[in-house]
Amino acid sequence: MGSEQIRRWESGALAHAVTDPFGQGPVPWLRGNVTYFDDTGQVVPWYVDGQAHPAATGAPAVPAPRTSGPRSADDVRRQIKGFTSTGAVAPGEAVDFHITVDPPQEFAVDIYRIGHYGGDGAAKITTSPRLSGIVQPAPLTADRTVSCHHWWLSWRLQVPSFWSIGAYVAVLTTVDGYRSHVPFTVRDKHPADLLLLLPDVTWQAYNLYPEDGRTGASLYHAWDEEGRLLGEADAATTISFDRPYAGAGLPLHVGHAYDFIRWAERYGYDIAYADASDLHGGHVDPSRYRGLVFPGHDEYWSAGMRRTVEVARENGTSLVFLSANSMYWQVELAPSPSGVPDRLLTCRKRRGPGRSVLWREIDRPEQEVIGIQYAGQVPEPHPLIVRNAGHWLWEATGAQDGDEIEGLVAGEADRYFPRTPLPDHEERVLLAHSPYTDREGVRRHQETSLYRAPSGALVFASGTFAWSPALDRPGHVDPRVQRATANLLDRICKRD
Known part of the structure; x- marks a missing residue:
């Protein structure tokens, strides 16, 4: 069981992230908690305990529970994981959070807005009341597509009309100290000099949730029955927005957007915000x-x-x-099983019927x-x-x-x-x-x-x-x- 569990923690998404030496980007609640390079220059994911001795197989050791400070939730034990089912929202609208907590216990949600904030990188905007956590049903899977659209609503955040538009992160923390993240966007339709588009479509393409060695799949990876990581030929062709992000809950490459936001807000640029899926849906x-x-x-x-x-x-x-x-890559977006628009993302790559979907291969480079x-x-x-x-x-x-x-x-x-x-x-x-x-x-x-x-x-x-x-x-x-x-x-x- 031990070695199998270690295999499940070998993150395909993080393995792919090695091609990007600037993974997440510093945010206040992550500083010191995410490591990509160890003392020998080897890339290691956030969950490997650098003080532990690796197993004889050379596999990374699963870290022992930390005795102080929050610990990152994972996709094997699902201590706390969540997603929003609403996409970007405007001030005055609501964000719906669907969250699983195992074992069931109370948890709270801190809402941060990304910005310069005197060099802090983000500011806490509000904290939820104590909420009751439940173990949500297992993700549904169909032909590598993983969806949690059937999870119960855990918390509805009514965004006050006076909140600033921008990139937000909900930080979920259980009573026993496990933590995960859910990014979301607050937008409006007022004119601005610049519109920043957060690449949520690409974020989902790389999302391997659940990173459990069994059911998780992205447009890049899936697992076989032995818990071995498979490549693009065996990956999903359709993925769902209705699921958490893998690992600590922040998308791969999210730091690139946050770097620009901190800098641009520091120098006072007039910026509006939207998601790539808003661009697709005609909301821009x-x-x-x-x-x-x-x-x-x-x-x-x-x-x-x-x-x-x-x-x-x-x-x-x-x-x-x-x-x-x-x-x-050219992609298509389709409604979720419950009819919500643009919650399923399809990219055929080299599998399945239909034409090749590289833009340059359909004479639109x-x-x-x-x-x-x-x-x-x-x-x-x-x-x-x-x-x-x-x-x-x-x-x-x-x-x-x-x-x-x-x-x-x-x-x-x-x-x-x-x-x-x-x-x-x-x-x-x-x-x-x-x-x-x-x-x-x-x-x-x-x-x-x-x-x-x-x-x-x-x-x-x-x-x-x-x-x-x-x-x-x-x-x-x-x-x-x-x-x-x-x-x-x-x-x-x-x-x-």
Whole structure:
């Protein structure tokens, strides 16, 4: 039983996260609790006890219960796990939480809003009353699709009309000290300079809940009957939004968005908030904003998402892609079994009927929107090499042609593909050209792109995972990237 349980804890999602050396991003309640690198430089998930001796098999040791401070809940014992069934909400609306607690006991929910807050990274907005926790039914599974839509409602949070819009995290804590997280978004329809789009569609694509070695599945992984992790050929083709996020309950790569939010709110940018699923569902009117900002890994796009963004660009709304590998897979969203719209996400990849769903394989390459497109993974961080330093984006950064910004090409990289069509443009410039070596030892390169559409819209693509962390993540901040990003946003927002 012991070794089987250890196998179940070998996280496919976290294994995939190794390609992103900037996983979660610091938030106040996680500092010191999440470790990706041990003393030897090996990547270890949050649940491995560095003080324990690994088993003879070399498998990580399951940590002994800590005697002080909160402990992260997991998907094997499900001490406390939850999700919201409501998607983004407006002030005055309600957020419905569905939570399982094992063993049954009281718990409380602290609500944090992500922001600068004097460097804290978040502020506690409210705390729930003590709530009675129950063990919810086991997740339902059908052909690798895992759903908890049948869980009872545990708590309804009525969002006061005076709350600020933004990215929120509910922190769930049991009486005996186990903790998990549930992210959610509060949005409204008021105009703003910038609309930040949280990539919840991509977050779910990577979500392996439950990470239990048996039933969990994402668009990347599932398990066989022996508890061994399987790859994409055996992964789910349809996944549900109605389930918790795996592990500690925060999505993979969520830190990229939080890094941008902390930095942008520190400097007073006028920002509205929405989810990618809002973009799909027609809840976003791009004409209300000067620019749309995609702050994190945003790989999975529906036809509706892409169409809305293309129309926005044609009507003069700028686009800012601060990560890499955006708009790569085409997906479909469908109603849940109970009829709630857009709660099931399907991406066929290489399985099942229907056409191939890479955008570039249906003659709609992402470069036609973004200006560059996905080139591959970057196994070790490399420097970003500045190009065209006389351009206004690099103004007052001190950057010169050929300068190296250490570690800025990381995780995954985009570049310009010469044989792939470019978008219509009035002007276009590549602002970085950065060699790196892939896993096979092949020499490749990353590029950073900016073009002006005929409408006047600017479209920027960083071409790397590490751009947002360079804005406001301790240990990764680079003033040149901060200033370049400010130059871009100030021009989009028409700041003097």
